[in-house]
Amino acid sequence: MWKFYTSDIDPMPAFFDRYILLVEDLSLMDAFRLHTPIFTEEEIALVKEFEDFAYAPGKWTVKEVIQHLTDNDRVQSYRALRISRGDTTVLPGYDQDVLASHHHANERFLEDLLEEHQLVRQSVIKLFESMSEEDLLRVGNANGNPITAPALGFQIIGHQIYHKRILHERYFQK
Numbered sequence: 001m002w003k004f005y006t007s008d009i010d011p012m013p014a015f016f017d018r019y020i021l022l023v024e025d026l027s028l029m030d031a032f033r034l035h036t037p038i039f040t041e042e043e044i045a046l047v048k049e050f051e052d053f054a055y056a057p058g059k060w061t062v063k064e065v066i067q068h069l070t071d072n073d074r075v076q077s078y079r080a081l082r083i084s085r086g087d088t089t090v091l092p093g094y095d096q097d098v099l100a101s102h103h104h105a106n107e108r109f110l111e112d113l114l115e116e117h118q119l120v121r122q123s124v125i126k127l128f129e130s131m132s133e134e135d136l137l138r139v140g141n142a143n144g145n146p147i148t149a150p151a152l153g154f155q156i157i158g159h160q161i162y163h164k165r166i167l168h169e170r171y172f173q174k
Helices: 028-034 041-050 062-084 096-100 110-129 133-137 149-171
Strands: 139-142 145-148
Touching (some): 028 110, 028 149, 041 062, 041 149, 062 096, 062 110, 062 139, 062 149, 110 149, 145 149
Antiparallel strands (some): 139 145
16 A cells, blocks of 8 residues: 655645645555545534534634535545546636535534535545555646645545634634
8 A cells, every 4th residue: 555645745736735734744544544524523512512603703713614624635635546547637626615615514413414424535545545656746737726636535634624723723722
Protein backbone atom coordinates (compact mmCIF):
# COMPACT_ATOMS: atom_id res chain seq x y z
CA MET A 1 0.00 0.00 0.00
CA TRP A 2 1.24 3.46 -0.89
CA LYS A 3 2.07 6.11 1.69
CA PHE A 4 1.62 9.81 1.01
CA TYR A 5 2.29 12.25 3.83
CA THR A 6 1.27 15.86 4.26
CA SER A 7 4.90 16.82 3.68
CA ASP A 8 4.80 15.02 0.29
CA ILE A 9 2.20 17.36 -1.20
CA ASP A 10 3.67 18.88 -4.34
CA PRO A 11 2.39 21.09 -5.74
CA MET A 12 0.95 22.65 -2.58
CA PRO A 13 -2.29 24.12 -3.88
CA ALA A 14 -3.01 27.80 -3.29
CA PHE A 15 -5.92 28.40 -0.90
CA PHE A 16 -6.08 24.76 0.21
CA ASP A 17 -2.69 25.06 1.90
CA ARG A 18 -4.44 26.65 4.90
CA TYR A 19 -6.31 23.38 5.44
CA ILE A 20 -3.66 20.88 4.38
CA LEU A 21 -1.05 22.35 6.70
CA LEU A 22 -3.35 21.77 9.70
CA VAL A 23 -2.97 18.01 9.27
CA GLU A 24 -0.21 16.23 11.15
CA ASP A 25 2.55 14.78 8.98
CA LEU A 26 0.90 11.38 8.80
CA SER A 27 0.17 9.15 5.87
CA LEU A 28 -3.13 10.05 4.25
CA MET A 29 -4.82 6.84 5.39
CA ASP A 30 -3.53 7.25 8.97
CA ALA A 31 -4.85 10.82 8.94
CA PHE A 32 -8.27 9.62 7.75
CA ARG A 33 -8.32 6.98 10.51
CA LEU A 34 -7.32 9.55 13.16
CA HIS A 35 -9.97 12.07 12.10
CA THR A 36 -12.87 9.69 11.44
CA PRO A 37 -15.50 9.85 12.88
CA ILE A 38 -15.87 13.60 12.83
CA PHE A 39 -16.47 13.97 16.59
CA THR A 40 -15.21 12.17 19.67
CA GLU A 41 -17.70 10.81 22.21
CA GLU A 42 -17.05 13.86 24.43
CA GLU A 43 -17.69 16.28 21.55
CA ILE A 44 -20.99 14.61 20.65
CA ALA A 45 -22.49 15.90 23.91
CA LEU A 46 -21.49 19.44 22.95
CA VAL A 47 -22.80 19.02 19.42
CA LYS A 48 -26.16 17.87 20.81
CA GLU A 49 -26.30 20.79 23.23
CA PHE A 50 -25.53 23.39 20.57
CA GLU A 51 -26.92 21.76 17.39
CA ASP A 52 -29.20 24.72 16.52
CA PHE A 53 -26.85 27.45 17.78
CA ALA A 54 -25.16 30.03 15.54
CA TYR A 55 -22.64 32.29 17.28
CA ALA A 56 -23.70 35.40 15.34
CA PRO A 57 -26.43 36.50 12.92
CA GLY A 58 -25.79 35.14 9.44
CA LYS A 59 -23.43 32.40 10.68
CA TRP A 60 -24.15 28.72 10.26
CA THR A 61 -25.65 26.57 13.00
CA VAL A 62 -23.75 23.51 14.20
CA LYS A 63 -26.03 21.38 12.02
CA GLU A 64 -25.17 23.52 9.01
CA VAL A 65 -21.46 23.19 9.73
CA ILE A 66 -21.82 19.40 9.77
CA GLN A 67 -23.68 19.46 6.44
CA HIS A 68 -21.01 21.78 5.01
CA LEU A 69 -18.31 19.28 6.00
CA THR A 70 -20.25 16.49 4.30
CA ASP A 71 -20.72 18.58 1.16
CA ASN A 72 -17.00 19.39 1.10
CA ASP A 73 -16.10 15.69 1.46
CA ARG A 74 -18.27 14.97 -1.57
CA VAL A 75 -16.93 17.79 -3.73
CA GLN A 76 -13.25 17.15 -2.98
CA SER A 77 -13.54 13.37 -3.35
CA TYR A 78 -15.25 13.86 -6.73
CA ARG A 79 -12.33 16.05 -7.77
CA ALA A 80 -9.88 13.41 -6.50
CA LEU A 81 -11.73 10.71 -8.45
CA ARG A 82 -11.53 12.64 -11.71
CA ILE A 83 -7.89 13.63 -11.29
CA SER A 84 -6.75 10.16 -10.17
CA ARG A 85 -8.48 8.59 -13.17
CA GLY A 86 -6.57 10.85 -15.56
CA ASP A 87 -9.29 13.39 -16.37
CA THR A 88 -7.45 16.58 -17.30
CA THR A 89 -10.56 18.78 -17.47
CA VAL A 90 -10.19 21.97 -15.42
CA LEU A 91 -12.60 21.38 -12.56
CA PRO A 92 -14.62 24.39 -11.41
CA GLY A 93 -14.74 25.82 -7.91
CA TYR A 94 -17.90 25.72 -5.86
CA ASP A 95 -19.73 28.30 -3.80
CA GLN A 96 -20.22 26.95 -0.29
CA ASP A 97 -22.88 29.57 0.43
CA VAL A 98 -25.00 28.47 -2.53
CA LEU A 99 -24.82 24.88 -1.34
CA ALA A 100 -25.60 25.95 2.23
CA SER A 101 -28.65 27.89 1.15
CA HIS A 102 -30.22 24.71 -0.24
CA HIS A 103 -29.23 21.88 2.12
CA HIS A 104 -32.01 22.17 4.74
CA ALA A 105 -29.72 21.01 7.54
CA ASN A 106 -31.71 22.78 10.25
CA GLU A 107 -34.81 20.80 9.26
CA ARG A 108 -33.01 17.48 9.74
CA PHE A 109 -32.28 15.41 12.81
CA LEU A 110 -28.73 15.74 14.11
CA GLU A 111 -28.31 11.96 14.15
CA ASP A 112 -29.13 11.83 10.43
CA LEU A 113 -26.54 14.50 9.62
CA LEU A 114 -23.88 12.66 11.62
CA GLU A 115 -24.76 9.32 10.02
CA GLU A 116 -24.66 10.85 6.54
CA HIS A 117 -21.25 12.35 7.22
CA GLN A 118 -19.92 9.03 8.49
CA LEU A 119 -21.22 7.18 5.42
CA VAL A 120 -19.79 9.75 3.03
CA ARG A 121 -16.44 9.68 4.85
CA GLN A 122 -16.31 5.89 4.62
CA SER A 123 -16.98 6.19 0.90
CA VAL A 124 -14.19 8.76 0.58
CA ILE A 125 -11.77 6.45 2.38
CA LYS A 126 -12.73 3.53 0.11
CA LEU A 127 -12.17 5.74 -2.93
CA PHE A 128 -8.64 6.63 -1.79
CA GLU A 129 -7.91 2.99 -0.89
CA SER A 130 -8.77 2.04 -4.48
CA MET A 131 -6.16 4.39 -5.95
CA SER A 132 -2.74 3.23 -7.03
CA GLU A 133 0.43 5.20 -6.44
CA GLU A 134 0.38 6.14 -10.11
CA ASP A 135 -3.18 7.48 -9.70
CA LEU A 136 -2.10 9.58 -6.75
CA LEU A 137 0.82 11.13 -8.63
CA ARG A 138 -1.39 12.57 -11.37
CA VAL A 139 -1.73 16.34 -11.30
CA GLY A 140 -5.05 17.88 -12.24
CA ASN A 141 -6.53 21.33 -12.07
CA ALA A 142 -9.22 22.44 -9.65
CA ASN A 143 -10.47 26.00 -9.82
CA GLY A 144 -7.38 27.12 -11.73
CA ASN A 145 -4.86 25.49 -9.38
CA PRO A 146 -2.70 22.42 -9.99
CA ILE A 147 -3.60 19.75 -7.45
CA THR A 148 -3.28 16.02 -6.77
CA ALA A 149 -5.67 13.51 -5.24
CA PRO A 150 -3.60 13.29 -2.01
CA ALA A 151 -3.75 17.07 -1.65
CA LEU A 152 -7.53 16.84 -1.92
CA GLY A 153 -7.59 14.05 0.67
CA PHE A 154 -5.56 16.13 3.10
CA GLN A 155 -7.80 19.12 2.31
CA ILE A 156 -10.82 17.08 3.41
CA ILE A 157 -9.16 16.28 6.73
CA GLY A 158 -7.71 19.75 7.29
CA HIS A 159 -11.02 21.37 6.43
CA GLN A 160 -12.63 19.28 9.15
CA ILE A 161 -9.91 20.28 11.64
CA TYR A 162 -10.41 23.95 10.72
CA HIS A 163 -14.16 23.85 11.30
CA LYS A 164 -13.88 21.82 14.49
CA ARG A 165 -11.58 24.51 15.89
CA ILE A 166 -14.18 27.14 15.03
CA LEU A 167 -16.88 25.05 16.70
CA HIS A 168 -14.81 24.83 19.89
CA GLU A 169 -13.80 28.50 19.87
CA ARG A 170 -17.08 30.15 18.84
CA TYR A 171 -19.93 27.72 19.39
CA PHE A 172 -19.17 25.52 22.36
CA GLN A 173 -18.07 28.47 24.55
CA LYS A 174 -21.55 30.08 24.70
